[in-house]
Amino acid sequence: MLRFILRRTLFGLLTLWLITLAVFVLFYMATPGDPALMFAGEFATADQIAMVRARLGLDQPVHIQYLRYMWALLHFDFGMSFVNQEEVLTTILRRMPATISLALGSVGIWLLVAIPAGIFSARRSGQASDRLITMMALAGMSFPTFVVGTLLFYVFFFLLTNAGFPVFPSGGFVPITRDPGEWLRHMLLPWATLAVVGTGTYTRIARGSMLETLNQDYVRTARAKGLGERRVMYKHALPPAMTPVMTLVGLDLGGLLGGTIITERIWGLNGVGSLAVQAVETGDLPVIMGTVLIAALFVVLANLLVDVLQALRDPRVRLG
Template identity: 55%
Template structure:
């Protein structure tokens, strides 16, 4: 197991290195003078721009610039925002609790609903429940996230507020440490926005893997021995079906922690995704690069954790 983990860890480091090269190439190779001009300001003269280039090291060879930038990243120095003049890493970390709360809650909600739906669909292929799961999966894949968010806003906030019912806030974020109840109320609709996209997909995935498990010889043997159907579903069918689901959920969670951009914009949540969008719109290069590296780091970490958990569940992975 230790050798397997070390191999996956080294592969993750290699992926992060390639991502850093790609990010540097996209943003630094080209016109370094424009970077200095953005940092110096629109009204800066050529002498000021040249001074900024020298101060930032933009006048040095590109390989030297890359390794300097990589060294800064490794020491957790993501640079300074052109727009707000605040450290990029501090700005990301200050917004991370909102994004993490949104991503973790949405995935948990989707999994808690999807597993029972997928199990019912697997035990009754061709039934109305099975068809409902298929429709949910297709709808989740087809409907844009912003459209689901706007629909929830209209029906569960706007229409209810017209009759004097204010169960859900219109948006924003309240830290859990300040008001747990307010934290939950502000996030329930954003959670539903993301969960509705994934519930059908997860349920369909559970259904497919459970149907395969229910057709195996050991399940038929257990039935022949008189084992109860509930026990067969829980111990022999559902458990092996959860391993592939963990992989799918882990990958989705890594992407969501990197920034739930659309949902944050719809519901007015100041998270990592909104921070990245503001950086793109204002041309704030350190913010854009920092959020891209931060998102890539989360995705790679979640991939590594998924590989480890999958190996713990299925010994065949370690043997391969």
Template identity: 45%
Template sequence: MIRFLTQRLIFGAGVLLMLSAFVFFLFFVAPGDPARMIAGDKATEAQLMQIRKNLGVDRPIVVQYGSFLTRAISGDLGFSYRNQQPVAPIIVRRIPITLSLVLGGALLWLAIGIPMGIMSARFAGGLRDRIGQAFILVGLSFPTFVLGMMSLYLLYFIPKQAGFTLFPPGGYKALTTQPLLWAWHLVLPWTTLALTMAAVYARLTRGQMLDVMGEDYIRTARAKGLSERRVVWKHGLRAVLTPLVTQLGADIAMLLGGVIIIEQVYGLQGVGALAVQAVANQDRPIIIGVVLLGGVFIVISNIVVDLFYVLLDPRVR
């Protein structure tokens, strides 16, 4: 296990190293003035001179990259001249919002999608399967922003017109201060994210379960007299968990890099909203920071998925 984990950590470090090199050459070595790219068009000449000095553009490229990598490892992601503050604290303040949205939504979409997929597979061709298929089709067809706007209209605007508030329209309250208020503000974003993603997991679970339930060891379990529920949940589902964990790791890593649409619909100032603002303002230090953060999330998620492989599948061990 230690050797396996060490290999994955070394591989992840190599991926992050390649990502940092790509970001460095994209923003600092590409044609153009890197100081102007970082500071923006409104920067003064004095600011440009200071940025060039900080970047060390007069030094060899290898030395510049080494300095950039050292600062990034130490947590120094640069300085946002648009916001007049370091990049790292700006991103750190946004992470809890995106983390709350993604992890809460993940728990909800797993609670909906996996049972729905199992139900469809157990009763393939029947009424329950058709209900599950309809849910999958609607979930995959509905754009996220449409579902979000519909949720706001039905669960906020109409009750508001009737004189009471069922759910808030958006915003974020810190978990550490008021947990109930935190959850109340995130119910609609969680539901919007979960209904969209649950359709993906229901389809994946159904397809995998249909393949697994025809295997020899499933027939053997039934021949031993085990109940259908135990056969499905103990023997069938365990074999399905490996592809589900793979999909879950990829989805969480991607979403932690910024749930852009949902954060925009519900006014959540998370990493996705920050990335949109940075692109609109051409705030390249923040763009660099968000890209590197997304890479870190992807590497960590893949390492966690690999560890789950070892726990779930004896063949990997």
């Protein structure tokens, strides 16, 4: 098991290194414009630009710039923002609570709904309840996130507020450490925005995986031995059927923690996704690079965690 974890960790570190190399090439070498001029401002003098270029190390050979860049990353130094002259990591960490709250809450909701719905649908394959769940799942998958968010905003904020029932706020984020009740009140509709689409997707995956598992020989053997249907379902069929679900959760959770741009924009959540959009709009190069690397880090960590959990649950994963 230790060898498996070490191998997966080294693979994750290699992936992160390749991403840092790609980010450096794209943003330091392929980006139009002078980073020193962007940092100093358009009204800076030639001497000021030269001083900034020397400070950023842009007057040195490319390989030296990359080594300086990697050395700074190893010390958690993502540079300074061109716009607000603040450390990029400080800016990202300030935005992170909103993104983490949105990602974990929405994933938790759609798993709590989708997995039981998928299992229920698979057990009643071909029946009216199965067709109804399948239809609802397809409908949820078909709605774009911005459409779901707009509808929720109109119904649960605009209409309710005009009717004299201001149950939900129009947006914004309240940290859970400040007021847990207000945090929950502000997060329910953003969670629902992501959960509608996620629930539909995961219901279909859970149903398909469960149907495939129920047709395996070992499940038929367990039934032939006279085991109860509940025991066959939850002890023999469910664990292997959840393998693709867990794998997909790792990918989706890592991506969500890297920033959910549309949902954060709709509900006014100052998270990492909205920070990335603002950085692109203002040409804030260090912040763009920082958000890309943070998103990549979360994806790698989430997949590493899923691999380890899969290996603990099923020793065949380690052998594979």
